Amino acid sequence: MEGSVQDTGTSGAKSAAEFAADVKSRIREIGPGEVHEGLPEGTVVVDVREDGEWATGNVPGAVHIPRSYLEMRIENVAPDRSTPVVLYCAAGLRSLYAAKTLIEDLGYQDVASMTGGITLWKDAGLPVEVKKTLTTEQADRYSRHLLLNEVGLEGQQKLLDAKVLLLGAGGLGSPTALYLAAAGVGTLGIIDGDTVDRSNLQRQIIHTEDRLGELKVDSAEVAINALNPDVKVVKYPYRIGSENIMDILPEYDIVVDGLDNFPTRYLLNDASVRLKIPVVSASILGFEGQLSVFSPYEGPCYRCLFPVPPPPELAPSCGANGVLGVLPGTMGLLQATEVVKLILEKGDPLIGRLLLYDALATSFTELKIGRDPECPICSRDPDSITQDEMGVFPDYDAFCSGGH
Amino acid sequence: MASVRIPPVLRPSVGGEREVEASGSNIGEVLQSLVTSFPATKDQIFGADGALNRYVNVYLNDEDVRVLDGLETSVGDGDHVVILPAMAGGS
Numbered sequence A: 001m002e003g004s005v006q007d008t009g010t011s012g013a014k015s016a017a018e019f020a021a022d023v024k025s026r027i028r029e030i031g032p033g034e035v036h037e038g039l040p041e042g043t044v045v046v047d048v049r050e051d052g053e054w055a056t057g058n059v060p061g062a063v064h065i066p067r068s069y070l071e072m073r074i075e076n077v078a079p080d081r082s083t084p085v086v087l088y089c090a091a092g093l094r095s096l097y098a099a100k101t102l103i104e105d106l107g108y109q110d111v112a113s114m115t116g117g118i119t120l121w122k123d124a125g126l127p128v129e130v131k132k133t134l135t136t137e138q139a140d141r142y143s144r145h146l147l148l149n150e151v152g153l154e155g156q157q158k159l160l161d162a163k164v165l166l167l168g169a170g171g172l173g174s175p176t177a178l179y180l181a182a183a184g185v186g187t188l189g190i191i192d193g194d195t196v197d198r199s200n201l202q203r204q205i206i207h208t209e210d211r212l213g214e215l216k217v218d219s220a221e222v223a224i225n226a227l228n229p230d231v232k233v234v235k236y237p238y239r240i241g242s243e244n245i246m247d248i249l250p251e252y253d254i255v256v257d258g259l260d261n262f263p264t265r266y267l268l269n270d271a272s273v274r275l276k277i278p279v280v281s282a283s284i285l286g287f288e289g290q291l292s293v294f295s296p297y298e299g300p301c302y303r304c305l306f307p308v309p310p311p312p313e314l315a316p317s318c319g320a321n322g323v324l325g326v327l328p329g330t331m332g333l334l335q336a337t338e339v340v341k342l343i344l345e346k347g348d349p350l351i352g353r354l355l356l357y358d359a360l361a362t363s364f365t366e367l368k369i370g371r372d373p374e375c376p377i378c379s380r381d382p383d384s385i386t387q388d389e390m391g392v393f394p395d396y397d398a399f400c401s402g403g404h
Numbered sequence B: 001m002a003s004v005r006i007p008p009v010l011r012p013s014v015g016g017e018r019e020v021e022a023s024g025s026n027i028g029e030v031l032q033s034l035v036t037s038f039p040a041t042k043d044q045i046f047g048a049d050g051a052l053n054r055y056v057n058v059y060l061n062d063e064d065v066r067v068l069d070g071l072e073t074s075v076g077d078g079d080h081v082v083i084l085p086a087m088a089g090g091s
């Protein structure tokens, strides 16, 4: 019989079904109920399914080692061969083979396989833990973050869970929003009642020529979604004011202040102290920028730094002013950096410090700012700050009316 | 002589300079010498009572003079004085 394959003597070979039955007869199996409540102290429960299956939910407290990595990684979770180990998979067969490997090849002494796998576990109505994991696309998108010890999977998850409110989608808000979106900040609220004007495009890079006349919040949403579909954009197409601030702020973890007028900056300060929400604040004029992080009761507030606003003739926000187009980019990205640090709880945030940037001189100056023990707002108990007094200045009526 | 950093809003009052030199042994004297050289800055820095306007912060190097000795704070040669009013531009 030329070219044919001879029977090479497979009389000892088994069918897959025979093999399964044989292994089943030799491996101890325990039911989901016993795994749920009857395991001895120190038992390690290992989920041997693939990544995609693990992502759909697991036995609470289980560790995940895909079957194909079991021999290489089991010692990480059970270094001692006498450690009791329970394995499970989707329906109970892969874990049976995995148990055979641990016992016969690696010498583990106390290994069991869970009958029926996670399917039977779920059918029994037992609790399932859904660990937040990154999708394949997210792992790819955020891979440069995942390589950083200060971010990693845990930090990226914090970013994805974070809710950041941007006051304004203008000069400062544009770059801040884009980079926070790129970084994977999961929810970005944007408050802005303006529409896109051609004179904005010299610096407000989130908007485009073909979106002239659209609401800035709509234009920003288009740009953010095009950059990163993970980000949920919440739009507030109006100006923030005393009538809405206490409804909006509590939804957020951090506020980014790119406001263009003093009354609203003081209003924001008072509300954020009351609600104990940190504000990453920047302002720009000409070639210069100021930046600080106001973390209520941890550092000074805006009123500690500037107890009263300047009179209108010294408050150039009242009317159109020149600003170098690149400057809000620089300051906005310093804001975005502080926001990310606050979310990750890494590094030293700019609390109790004011950073001045002079673009013409290319100089950074840092000034110390302290809490004012007589601050009319943050020297008090937050609950005593009433809505009526927020943003208000007794003996002061010289604000310009909301120019920008 | 100390160097005094002039904020953007005061620059028209000092001929557009970002930094000027001013003499004096304390903050009050340094600011007075600035006002003498550039009278247009007077009302922006000092109130009618001769005290610093509340909306203007003054720093000696990186410290707020209000937590030092205010206008009496000693100033040495080569010290940097920063005049800082609040800014609100964002758009």
Ligand SMILES: [Zn+2]
Binding pocket: A300, A301, A302, A303, A304, A305, A371, A372, A375, A376, A377, A378, A379
């Ligand atoms: Zn305060």
